[in-house]
Amino acid sequence: MSGEIAAAFAKAKARGEGALVAYAMAGDPDLPRSVDVFAAMVEGGADILEIGVAFSDPIADGPVIQEASERALKAGASLKRVLNEVVPEVRKRCPETPLVVMTYINVVMALGEEKYAKLAREKGISGTILPDLPPEESVGIRAAFDAVGLDLIPLCAPTTPPARAEAIARDARGFVYCVSVAGVTGMRAELPVDLSSRLELVKRASPVPITAGFGISTAEQARAIGAHADGVVVGSALVRAAHADGPAAARQLCAEIKRGLKR
Amino acid sequence: MSIETSATVGRFGPFGGRYVPETLVPALLELEEAYAAARADPAFGKQVTQVLKEFVGRETPLTPAHRLTAAWGGAQVWLKREDLAHTGAHKINNTIGQVLLALRMGKKRIIAETGAGQHGVATATACALFGLPCEVYMGALDVERQALNVFRMRALGATVRPVELGSKTLKDAMNEAMRTWVSQVQDTHYVIGSAAGPHPYPTIVRDFQAIIGQEVRTQSQALFGRLPDAIIACVGGGSNAIGVLHPFIGDKQVRLVGVEAGGHGLNTQQHGASLTLGTEGVLHGSRSLVLQDENGQIQEAHSISAGLDYPGVGPELAFLVKTGRMEIRTATDDEALQAFYEVSRSEGILPALETSHAFARGAELARELGKGKHLVINCSGRGDKDVATIAARGIPAAITGNKS
Numbered sequence: 001m002s003g004e005i006a007a008a009f010a011k012a013k014a015r016g017e018g019a020l021v022a023y024a025m026a027g028d029p030d031l032p033r034s035v036d037v038f039a040a041m042v043e044g045g046a047d048i049l050e051i052g053v054a055f056s057d058p059i060a061d062g063p064v065i066q067e068a069s070e071r072a073l074k075a076g077a078s079l080k081r082v083l084n085e086v087v088p089e090v091r092k093r094c095p096e097t098p099l100v101v102m103t104y105i106n107v108v109m110a111l112g113e114e115k116y117a118k119l120a121r122e123k124g125i126s127g128t129i130l131p132d133l134p135p136e137e138s139v140g141i142r143a144a145f146d147a148v149g150l151d152l153i154p155l156c157a158p159t160t161p162p163a164r165a166e167a168i169a170r171d172a173r174g175f176v177y178c179v180s181v182a183g184v185t186g187m188r189a190e191l192p193v194d195l196s197s198r199l200e201l202v203k204r205a206s207p208v209p210i211t212a213g214f215g216i217s218t219a220e221q222a223r224a225i226g227a228h229a230d231g232v233v234v235g236s237a238l239v240r241a242a243h244a245d246g247p248a249a250a251r252q253l254c255a256e257i258k259r260g261l262k263r
Numbered sequence: 264m265s266i267e268t269s270a271t272v273g274r275f276g277p278f279g280g281r282y283v284p285e286t287l288v289p290a291l292l293e294l295e296e297a298y299a300a301a302r303a304d305p306a307f308g309k310q311v312t313q314v315l316k317e318f319v320g321r322e323t324p325l326t327p328a329h330r331l332t333a334a335w336g337g338a339q340v341w342l343k344r345e346d347l348a349h350t351g352a353h354k355i356n357n358t359i360g361q362v363l364l365a366l367r368m369g370k371k372r373i374i375a376e377t378g379a380g381q382h383g384v385a386t387a388t389a390c391a392l393f394g395l396p397c398e399v400y401m402g403a404l405d406v407e408r409q410a411l412n413v414f415r416m417r418a419l420g421a422t423v424r425p426v427e428l429g430s431k432t433l434k435d436a437m438n439e440a441m442r443t444w445v446s447q448v449q450d451t452h453y454v455i456g457s458a459a460g461p462h463p464y465p466t467i468v469r470d471f472q473a474i475i476g477q478e479v480r481t482q483s484q485a486l487f488g489r490l491p492d493a494i495i496a497c498v499g500g501g502s503n504a505i506g507v508l509h510p511f512i513g514d515k516q517v518r519l520v521g522v523e524a525g526g527h528g529l530n531t532q533q534h535g536a537s538l539t540l541g542t543e544g545v546l547h548g549s550r551s552l553v554l555q556d557e558n559g560q561i562q563e564a565h566s567i568s569a570g571l572d573y574p575g576v577g578p579e580l581a582f583l584v585k586t587g588r589m590e591i592r593t594a595t596d597d598e599a600l601q602a603f604y605e606v607s608r609s610e611g612i613l614p615a616l617e618t619s620h621a622f623a624r625g626a627e628l629a630r631e632l633g634k635g636k637h638l639v640i641n642c643s644g645r646g647d648k649d650v651a652t653i654a655a656r657g658i659p660a661a662i663t664g665n666k667s
Contacts, residue, residue: 057434057546059282059441078558105282106545110559112453132545134288136272137280157286159448162288182286183446186448 002126002151004098005174008047009230018222018261019212021175022046022238022254023102026053026086029079030241034072035086039093040247041238042242044254046097049090050129050233051101053082060104060131062186064236068243079107079116087123089188100153100174102129105137114144127151127174134224135168142173144252156202158182158192165198169206176202176210177233180225186236188215199228219255219260226261273462274446276585278552278578281461282545290448295463297368302470305369314359318392319349321356321474325482325639328339329589330609336539337629338492339591340638343479343507343610345643352615352644353475353503354385358454360471362389365452374447375454376400376440378433378499379617380412381644382456387421389454397421400440401475404431405569412648430563433499433573437547456493458577461548465577472506479639480510493518496641498538498591499570503643509579520582520628522568522620525593533565535575538584538591546575552584567596567652568616571642574596594623603646603653604662615644616652 012019022041026034038049054069054077061069082101090099101120108116108130120128122170128150133141135154136242142152156165159182169176178199178225180191195212203210213233222232234257241249273279273295281291300306312504315321328340345353358375365373377383383399386522390397399416403425407411416423429435437460444453458468473540476494483491493512496504498521511517526534534540541552546561554562554574566572583589594602602622609615614622621640638640 004540007334054560057431057438059438059547060445062442070429073560078560080558106553106561107559109544110555110557130284130658131284132548134281134283134285136288137282155285157284159286159289161289161434168285179284179286184442 002174004126005048005151006007006208009097009113009175012047012231016263017258018226018229018263019047019048019209019211020045020230020254020261021048021233022144023050023052023233024242024250025072026082026237027072027075028068028239030075031077031081031085035093036088036247037242037250040088040251041254042094042097042200044251045258046254048100049094049170049241050097050100050102050235051082051087053077053079053101053107055104060105060184062184062236064240065185068239079103079111083119083123087125098126099124100127100129101125101214105133107132110148113236117144117148117150121148121150122158125150127153129153129155129177131155145192149177153177155179158198166205167204172206172208175208175230176206178202178212178229179208179214180212181201185214188216191215191221195225196228201230215230219256222260223258226263231260232257265380266368266533273466273602275579275582277543278550278581279462281548282550283461283548283627284445286445287448288315291461291463298463298467299366301364301367304620304623307363311360311363311561313562315356315474319355319359322349322478325479325486328610331606332610335626335629337634338632338638340625341477341491341639342642343533343636343639344642345475345503345646346612346614350385350388351647352381352385353393353472353506354456355536356474356506357387357456357468357471357502358382358385358389361452361454361467362393364396365534368452370452371398371450373452373454373455374398374400374443374553376433376436376441377456378436378573378579379404379568380405380416380648381570383421383423384412384415385569386454387416387419388474389393391419400423400424400426400436402432402436402442403427405433408652409648410651423619427512432443432569434561441547442667457499458502458505458579459547459549459551459575465549468502469505469579472502475506475641476508476510483637483639485636490514490517491639492636493520493521494639494641495621495625495628496570497617497643498523498576498580499535499573499631500549500575500579503641505577505579507641508589518555519583520624520625521589521591523591524568524571524620525595525598528595529593530563534593535564535566535572536593537574538580549578551576552579556611567599568620570617571620574623594620594626598623600653613646614642614643615646616649618643
């Protein structure tokens with residue numbers, strides 16, 4: 001276990017707040033300017049940064065993040081360049097904030113699972129989310145991550161049956177990422193009514209903090225979820241804000257969502 | 264409960280598996296279970312067989328190709344006539360089976376992706392037959408290239424959704440179909456048309472397509488008293504190839520040959536040769552051989568044939584090639600076009616551009632085998648859907664000069 005992630009959740013809790021895990025795409029609009037977005041999100045109150053690494057075929061993502069991937073790939077983003085050029089700069093500007101990489105398994109496989117784990121840890125990455133790697137396929141890679149103390153953060157879906165959700169939670173590293181809606185990433189006007197009971201179930205089974213993500217873009221949604229989870233993940237809304245109006249817009253949205261997370 | 268690893272489940276050596284968002288995993292587990300139950304149920308098998316006979320027109324013939332045999336001067340050439348199956352290609356074998364399975368599972372609607380449009384037409388057809396709503400995702404470029412099939416799908420009552428993302432071809436249509444499935448997984452069955460995708464799809468599609476090879480076994484015994492010496496099929500995702508080849512995997516004396524899209528040439532990066540030049544990776548839910556760059560980004564494939572320009576391939580074919588059981592060759596766009604005319608003029612059959620790739624390597628294989636041997640070419644589909652693409656290039660002077 002990296003330890004940094006648990007510490008960040010604990011710090012937020014001590015301040016009487018739910019944690020905000022804030023996502024942006026590394027390399028969107030280009031590598032240096034994406035660093036400004038990450039730094040701005042921390043200024044806005046983000047507790048953990050989720051660094052998106054683009055993949056050409058992102059089957060778990062909706063249009064906002066797909067388009068960000070295309071921009072990032074055009075700007076030359078690759079896992080290696082993100083680890084070597086983006087992550088060290090983010091670290092420099094946000095030394096206290098745990099960093100989590102989110103990408104697809106093929107991108108990690110291309111670099112090599114063990115090589116990635118070692119390099120990511122060296123650069124100061126605390127965890128990794130791979131949305132197309134369900135637990136059945138993750139045994140080998142998790143061992144490689146565990147060996148260096150990189151958390152493989154699991155996902156739980158609305159379609160996941162209770163017994164399976166408990167098994168995923170019991171075995172989790174870092175935090176459990178509960179997918180709030182059956183669907184791809186992207187903003188939603190409404191969240192499912194049974195979300196709170198699903199979050200409670202996972203929370204009871206999990207030794208690590210739990211978050212909800214997918215579809216969350218407002219302080220009200222954050223407040224509703226914050227009552228049942230240790231934090232929220234916000235992605236598409238931040239990517240859209242940063243793309244339309246730059247880092248300041250992402251900072252402002254983070255601050256607004258943090259207000260929703262005050263207990 | 265503990266979660267079992269799929270180190271062996273749904274694997275073909277290192278290939279296969281189930282690399283999908285967690286949202287889909289329960290649906291895939293449900294599908295795996297439902298399929299196992301259906302397979303064990305003689306009534307289901309009987310139902311599929313009956314529809315294939317009464318509606319699809321199976322069995323399809325194994326036709327001797329007398330003039331090609333004479334022209335090529337080697338083995339006796341036989342054509343397995345999937346072009347004569349209803350809707351004009353082998354794709355219908357699988358869609359009938361999967362739609363019946365979906366009905367058994369109580370699913371309310373069907374989605375599919377399509378490249379050349381043949382799988383889309385076959386899915387729309389099965390849905391019309393059984394009265395299920397159907398939505399087909401198709402790359403915008405393919406919508407243009409395959410206007411006839413787009414019309415056929417719409418006439419059959421399906422909704423065609425053009426995909427404007429990425430390369431606007433099959434790969435992007437499959438991404439979009441998977442994204443849609445993630446949102447509608449509770450009541451929707453996704454009919455995958457290639458022997459690709461997450462487990463259990465490669466197994467399901469292979470089993471439904473294996474009827475092609477099973478018929479070839481029986482027919483070759485009846486027509487020439489033994490198994491063929493070689494079987495050749497084109498490979499995009501690989502459903503017709505695994506279908507005709509799978510029943511012969513244990514017959515070591517039968518050479519199994521696949522032909523991929525060489526596009527503009529293997530040295531141009533504009534091809535669809537994932538078995539020939541691909542590297543291990545994960546695309547659309549399974550681990551296989553894929554065309555990708557050093558950073559793991561999937562490359563765009565190219566082929567004159569919309570059904571072959573896919574940068575991945577079914578995991579079982581990757582395994583058969585890696586273990587040496589299957590030979591793999593390529594044919595370029597130009598070679599496929601040439602073969603299209605050759606087969607049209609010497610056998611009275613307009614082969615699909617996909618199929619034309621298999622024919623393009625037929626001559627050399629017939630000569631390698633020599634006289635007295637038997638070569639089966641899987642005629643996976645008919646070329647009517649491609650005539651606009653082919654006509655747009657004009658009939659080459661070399662061909663009109665010889666024959667007009």
